[in-house]
Amino acid sequence: MNVFRFLGDLSHLVAIVILLLKIWKTRSCSGISGRSQILFAIVFTTRYLDLFSNFISVYNTSMKIVYITCSYATVYLIYGKFKATYDFNHDTFRIEFLLVPSAILAFLVNHDFSPLEILWTFSIYLESVAILPQLFLVSKTGEAETITSHYLFALGSYRLLYLLNWLWRYFSQGFYDLIALLSGILQTVLYCDFFYLYISKVLKGKKLSLPA
């Protein structure tokens, strides 16, 4: 464990908790893409199937349980409890265009052709594009609530910090994983224009609005 990975996990946890609290406190999921949240629930489910079979540390197991629990709770709040506030008119990104290619690629490019490893690879590929429905929704509505932009900033920072973690691990212990690295680079690149808007607008107290 190094500081970048720890900060990355912390940033990821903060993002997940911010979103859950936003929906719960405001009793509304306006501006939130339920489709992205479904993809994140699939990412955690397919990645953490070894939750009970492969014990790494208390930290690892507890974080996995928190991620899975929170992601399913978020999906439930969006499609169950507060579905009246769900913006189904704008949350229309075709997630099958993300699921199918990720699944096909996971079969073609992986470290080991075993069920667990193919599912892990699928979750890595899917996670790299899982935010697209959310970014699509923000572009369609043309703006995002400030709390939603904080959520996106924390979520985008998590994988950026993981890129630094892999840089650190490469130079300190020669470790590298091209599948995770390339997916992580794509994932982070998708946030670039958002990061620019966040830093140039939200941090100056303005609302995040995309140029019309």
Place this chain on the structure above:
Amino acid sequence: SKKNVAHDEL
């Protein structure tokens, strides 16, 4: 390739 890749990251 039969490698036991243990993923220790979240």
